[in-house]
Amino acid sequence: MRDGVGGTQMDLGIKGRVALITGGARGLGLAEAEALAAEGVSIAVNDVDRDAADQAVSRLKELGVNAAAFIGDAADEAVVVNLTKQVVGELGRLDILVNNAGIGARPSYRVQDMPADAWDRMVHIHMRSTFLWTREAIPAMRSQGWGRIINTSSMNYTGGGRAGVSHYVAAKAGIAGFTRTVAKEVGSYGITANAIAPGYVETDLIGGFTSEMLAVVREQNPLRRLCTPREIGSAVAFLASSNSAFINGELLCIDGGRREFYWG
Numbered sequence: 001m002r003d004g005v006g007g008t009q010m011d012l013g014i015k016g017r018v019a020l021i022t023g024g025a026r027g028l029g030l031a032e033a034e035a036l037a038a039e040g041v042s043i044a045v046n047d048v049d050r051d052a053a054d055q056a057v058s059r060l061k062e063l064g065v066n067a068a069a070f071i072g073d074a075a076d077e078a079v080v081v082n083l084t085k086q087v088v089g090e091l092g093r094l095d096i097l098v099n100n101a102g103i104g105a106r107p108s109y110r111v112q113d114m115p116a117d118a119w120d121r122m123v124h125i126h127m128r129s130t131f132l133w134t135r136e137a138i139p140a141m142r143s144q145g146w147g148r149i150i151n152t153s154s155m156n157y158t159g160g161g162r163a164g165v166s167h168y169v170a171a172k173a174g175i176a177g178f179t180r181t182v183a184k185e186v187g188s189y190g191i192t193a194n195a196i197a198p199g200y201v202e203t204d205l206i207g208g209f210t211s212e213m214l215a216v217v218r219e220q221n222p223l224r225r226l227c228t229p230r231e232i233g234s235a236v237a238f239l240a241s242s243n244s245a246f247i248n249g250e251l252l253c254i255d256g257g258r259r260e261f262y263w264g
């Protein structure tokens, strides 16, 4: 079996827990949902795309777990406040929060050409959603004395920045810094907060890449390939598990060892 597409299921000690995944209808979010469902975790799928979220829920139910869609903009305060209550009401608890919702780094602009609206939109969707869901999830996790918060940064930040996408890099750097602080604030409640920094993963987000660009991405990676969504899912399941209990405030690079950008 090829690396990244298979693997054996482990008992990660989280059966019966409830996870909420923002942007969980497709791509990394769906793979993370599937990996957690394989461990017996019930899944709340938040997304703006109702049809895709309903399909994701059907797929997760086929894996034998309870799952439901919670539709709405992950960066809208009223939506997040209401949906968090609905998740706890319908699924009984909230143990694992995966802040994953996001948009691609395109269109790209050098800083001197960056429209303020493009900057605001990028920071708003990534950072505001991560802040809001974290804020709303903490009381539920604290009352249970256990929680896992997993945020989504990017190799675009850990790789030292990339020319043309300062809005995306700034948002992903902000998420990494936010995670470190949250980890210090919630550790004493039995909650950990960590972030992942994926390299290029085969999802719709990089659908605009030409075959030439993808060839360069493969060539520049020590493993000579892109990451699969499943590989992100298994890392998130580990961070959500009891096996990772003493890992807190960490930024986990899942980039095949690439760690650097040569473009731009």
Ligand SMILES: NC(=O)c1ccc[n+]([C@@H]2O[C@H](COP(=O)([O-])OP(=O)(O)OC[C@H]3O[C@@H](n4cnc5c(N)ncnc54)[C@H](O)[C@@H]3O)[C@@H](O)[C@H]2O)c1
Binding pocket: 022, 023, 024, 025, 026, 027, 028, 029, 046, 047, 048, 049, 052, 072, 073, 074, 075, 100, 101, 102, 103, 104, 125, 152, 153, 154, 155, 197, 198, 199, 200, 201, 202, 203, 204, 205, 206
């Ligand atoms: N694909 C990669 O190579 C890669 C690399 C590093 C980091 N990331 C990050 O991983 C996350 C997921 O990326 P992906 O590749 O799975 O993207 P994707 O486009 O395949 O899926 C993103 C999902 O998020 C949803 N979404 C977008 N905005 C939302 C909002 N405001 N509220 C609720 N849902 C919303 C979309 O409808 C979609 O279902 C993003 O934060 C992205 O920045 C991706």
